[in-house]
Amino acid sequence: MIVFRYLSREVLVTLSAVSAVLLVIIMSGRFIKYLAQAAQGALDPGVLFLIMGFRIPGFLQLILPLGLFLGFLLAYGRLYLESEMTVLSATGMSQQRLMAYSLAPALLVALLVAWLSLGLAPQGVSQVARILNEQDALTELDTLVPGRFQALKGGGRVTYTETLSGDRGELGGVFISEKRISRQDGKDRGIGVLVAEKGHQEIQPDGSRYLILKNGYRYDGNPGKADYRIIQYETYGVLLPKPEISSEIGEREAVPTSELIGSNDPRYQAELQWRLSIPLLVFVVTLLAVPLSKVNPRQGRFLKLLPAILLYMAYLALLIAARGQLDKGRIPMSVGLWWVHGLFFSVGLLLLYWEPLRLKWAARRDAREVAHG
Incomplete structure (x- = not known):
């Protein structure tokens, strides 16, 4: 239990730090975009922070899985580098047991992401759409600031x-x-x-x-x-012309999840699968991160960081591409996005059991050589 609490604390602390940094970076970029629209008179400066507040759940639902993935890589990588994992392995800590311990913080993050993806994020998008619609009804006189061109x-x-x-x-x-x-x-x-x-x-x-x-x-x-x-x-x-406000928010992103369930609209079904995929993404990246975090102290903790991030980007990019094809009807709804999760789940299992299987095959090979020797 002490080891479990120690590992969970290390992962969650790293997750919080990484997610906070990523959130600040993403929000800064979006805030600059909205600030430029306010400077042009297309938005009332008084609603900028309100818009950013409503967009936070949508940002977090994608940031937290990446933060957890990096949290495992950095936290466990440090333990391998400082030989703490070697000591734990000597006391019976296998990769499978480490994975079981890692599923607890992953479950916590998955529940939080599910709450954001299925509940808070659509509500936030709906409120942002309402604010932008109100701003779209304004004229330049409504957004005019005295003493400024x-x-x-x-x-x-x-x-x-x-x-x-x-x-x-x-x-x-x-x-x-x-x-x-x-x-x-x-x-x-x-x-x-x-x-x-x-x-x-x-x-x-x-x-x-x-x-x-x-x-x-x-x-x-x-x-x-x-x-x-x-x-x-x-x-x-x-x-007085109306200001033109550009928005990257889609209409279906603001639809409550309760309306998506049971809908026959393919676009709504694709949106529902996307919202369900984000919590599922948490468990799959956990399965990928635990074996990828294992490093040799002589090689450094960042050796596998870049390949791991590339693997995560490939996972997310394939999910987004499959979502686009699902919208266009090129992928059957029964297949949906689940095949992408299945593919990377298989990759995670291969990474997790590759070392035991390799050792087992090597032992068999050596036994055969001795028998024929």
Whole structure:
């Protein structure tokens, strides 16, 4: 029991450290993407941390199996390097017994991953989709920040206001610059610049929104040329376009697992198999990691780390590829993703029993040589 607690603690501590680092790396990349959309006015900066919070379960469901895999490799590799595993082997610790001990933390992680994959992650995706839909209904005026130039349409439209009321209804010191593209031939016709003392928003019966500018000028022309057209106006209406928000979230990822069960839709069945595959992935990578963590102290603990990571990447990549083929109907639903797990489960069994089988075959060979000698 003492050995079991010691091994489990080593694995879980390493798992926590590795998963925390991976989570920070992934969240940083996604946060930068959302931050860029907020800087362009496509997202309200106030919802960034809310979106990231809802995305954490989806990140963790894929990070934890990798963290457990690396946890076994690093924790057990250190024990082999410091000859602690040699001492345990001398007291009767076989690879099969070590595997049995390793299944306890694997079961704990699998239950957590199942909770994330089947419950929390779809709920989080659903909340993110709701937030993005709400943001998609906003106009550039709803995301405008006073005192800052806001670019839309890839920089084709730039809006600025010096002041903005609390209800976003009144603007002061307005500047709008937009490229003029011909609707007939799509050619660039120069730029149009609007300046106004103030403005306010009006909503039409059809739901479209206009920015009504008061007391200003419109400048039309091509940069570098002196043929600008200047128009003074008292009232001018500008149609407010909706920000374009890009999202990598699929519709079925937000469907509750209870709705996937029993569904006849092949896409929903493929999604259900994917969600069930992630907890199963935990046990298979445990079977792979335990024999791969065995290293010679003279070779160093990182000798098998790169091949092991490549094997894990091949496993995950094959799962994703099979999921894509399952969506397209090229793989029967009865076969689904299970053949991938079966393939790598067989590889894990081969790695686990390869050394005993090799020794057994060598003993038989030596016995035959002695008998014929």
